[in-house]
Amino acid sequence: MKKIEYYQFMQWDGGDRHYSKDPAFFIKADADAYLGDNKYDRFDKKTVYIYESVDEYNEAKGEEVKERALAKLTDVEKKALGLI
Secondary structure (H helix, E strand, C coil), X not given: CEEEEEEEEEEEXXXXXXXXXXXXXXXXXXXXXXXXXXXXXXXXXXXXXXXXXXXXXXXXXHHHHHHHHXXXXXXXXXXXXXCC
């Protein structure tokens, strides 16, 4: 799995919405330099995960479910399960 983080240009439509447009930058300072003094457009930080296969995706999702479930347990429950 590869994790890619970048800043996506969001162009203001003149009303109450912003729409994603090109370009995108990896570095926030470059994104800010592109905007200049434009106070209505903005850049949003985006994260994309790229998986090599469906198996890798399913494995990653299974690990996330485990982590969320363990985070809900109290220390007493973790001790009872032998996790700590």
